[in-house]
Amino acid sequence: MAEPSTAGRAFDAEALPHLDAxxxxxxxxxxxxxxxxxxxxxxxxxxxxxxxxxxxxxxxKGWLLTILRNTFINDYRRRKLEPVxxxxxxxxxxxxxxxxxxxxxxxxxxxxxxxxxxxxxxxALPAEFRExxxxxxxxxxxxxxxxxxxxVPVGTVKSRLFRARRLLxxxxxxxxxxxxxxxxxxxxxx
Amino acid sequence: MGDSIDCREAHAxxxxxxxxxxxxxxxxxxRAHLHRCAPCFTHxxxxxxxxxxxxxxxxxxxxxxxxxxxxxxxLQAEMERD
Numbered sequence: 001m002a003e004p005s006t007a008g009r010a011f012d013a014e015a016l017p018h019l020d021a022x023x024x025x026x027x028x029x030x031x032x033x034x035x036x037x038x039x040x041x042x043x044x045x046x047x048x049x050x051x052x053x054x055x056x057x058x059x060x061k062g063w064l065l066t067i068l069r070n071t072f073i074n075d076y077r078r079r080k081l082e083p084v085x086x087x088x089x090x091x092x093x094x095x096x097x098x099x100x101x102x103x104x105x106x107x108x109x110x111x112x113x114x115x116x117x118x119x120x121x122x123x124a125l126p127a128e129f130r131e132x133x134x135x136x137x138x139x140x141x142x143x144x145x146x147x148x149x150x151x152v153p154v155g156t157v158k159s160r161l162f163r164a165r166r167l168l169x170x171x172x173x174x175x176x177x178x179x180x181x182x183x184x185x186x187x188x189x190x
Numbered sequence: 191m192g193d194s195i196d197c198r199e200a201h202a203x204x205x206x207x208x209x210x211x212x213x214x215x216x217x218x219x220x221r222a223h224l225h226r227c228a229p230c231f232t233h234x235x236x237x238x239x240x241x242x243x244x245x246x247x248x249x250x251x252x253x254x255x256x257x258x259x260x261x262x263x264x265l266q267a268e269m270e271r272d
Contacts (some may be wrong), residue, residue, distance in 0.1 A: 003271060005272055008265070008268075008269040008271075008272070012265070019252075019253040019258060020252035020253050022253070023251075023252060023254070024251055037254070037257045039249060040253065040257060041257065041261055041264065044261050044264070044265065045265075046263060048265055048268055097233055097236050097237070100236075101232070101233070101236070104234060105235075105236060106232075106235060106239055107235075107236040107237075107239040107240050107243075108239075109230075110239065110240055110243040113254070114219070116246050118243070118244070118247045119247065133244075134248075137241055137244045137245065138244055138245060138247070138248030139248065142209075142211070143209070143211055158205070158206070161205070162205055162243070165205075165216075165240070168244075169240060
């Protein structure tokens with residue numbers, strides 16, 4: 001077996017620690033384990049081949065996730081039936097905090113919902129919301145890094161993120177009420 | 191200084207505050223407001239707990255070993271070709 005080159009070793013050291021994050025994001029974007037594996041593999045090969053374009057000292061995780069996201073848009077998304085485009089600006093779900101501040105001000109109910117249900121609720125978000133929420137709140141990318149990866153202004157990232165969280169909270173709250181995890185103190189349904 | 195923002199502005203900046211995306215000056219103003227306003231502090235804790243919950247759910251799954259091995263093999267082949 002040949003000794004890896006200096007560039008190869010540098011790539012290994014910078015990129016391999018992010019395989020977990022790449023796989024998690026791929027899983028949320030594709031919604032399918034087998035496609036997620038292919039997407040991560042394609043991403044890593046592309047990243048290795050364009051390693052010279054990586055600027056040392058910048059966030060390798062952000063750089064890799066940008067490649068993953070572009071690969072997903074170009075090669076994978078077409079395979080899936082696209083959901084009807086959501087009028088993103090029109091989505092303004094109400095803040096769940098107002099509904100629970102008297103009964104569960106700390107939001108303990110979130111922790112009582114099993115992983116699978118939380119991830120299903122994330123997967124059910126409109127694609128444009130889901131990707132910013134996953135990159136920001138699940139993988140810890142900065143607004144600026146997400147804006148660069150998505151090629152949108154930072155303001156767009158922030159507004160999508162705000163709506164994504166509100167929507168996710170609303171869906172988790174509905175689930176918690178349906179399953180009796182939380183009991184609303186009073187209802188306003190008349 | 192440090193106590194010049196009201197609940198409305200603190201609320202508007204909560205998202206950026208929790209993601210540590212504010213300037214140091216604004217961050218100090220939001221923090222000062224949260225320290226003296228119990229309702230805003232409680233709301234902030236709710237949103238922070240939501241974010242902690244999301245982050246912890248994300249971290250529970252990772253790259254399968256077989257994929258890790260497959261990628262290592264492919265990269266090794268690429269490196270040998272270079």
